[in-house]
Amino acid sequence: MEKKAEKENKQEKEGNNLQVYEVGYHIVSDVSIENLPNEVENIKNFLVKEGASIISEELPKMRELAYSIKKTVGGAKRNFDTAYFGWIKFDVGEASIAKIKKFLDENENILRFLLIKTVRENTLFSPKIPVAVLVKEEIRAVKKDSAEKEIKSPISQEELDKTIDKLIAE
Known part of the structure; x- marks a missing residue:
């Protein structure tokens, strides 16, 4: 409770307006299944460090990509046909978004990500019957x-x- 009050005071001082965001990300398939939780924790810890509150998330699952994506990993360009896809919904002040985007851009284990503004409500849908x-x-x-x-x-x-x-x- 005390941390939440501190966070609100900090945001009021900085003049941040809280917005709800969602980041969908692909983690390179080179990351072992044992190290996958560590990668997700790194992302979540950075978000929290920047003042974010995690609303919901889905742990990454291996997906086949619709097309190959090239990424420079360790100084060499690599093609990836599969990646772990996951997402995190969080709220944070607008001033922190640039830092979060930079962190995700510079992370070599993140193949690609999409950071969007969204709403707090659950937007997951059940598949509709034709x-x-x-x-x-x-x-x-x-x-x-x-x-x-x-x-x-x-x-x-x-x-x-x-x-x-x-x-x-x-």
């Missing part, structure tokens, strides 16, 4: 209901004749 699938399911349900009705009420020959006579009389 309309064609919904229509097919609806048609199946209607067919099933009508088939059940036919099975539930067998009509005798007499009842059928009476119904036909009524229809003809109208």
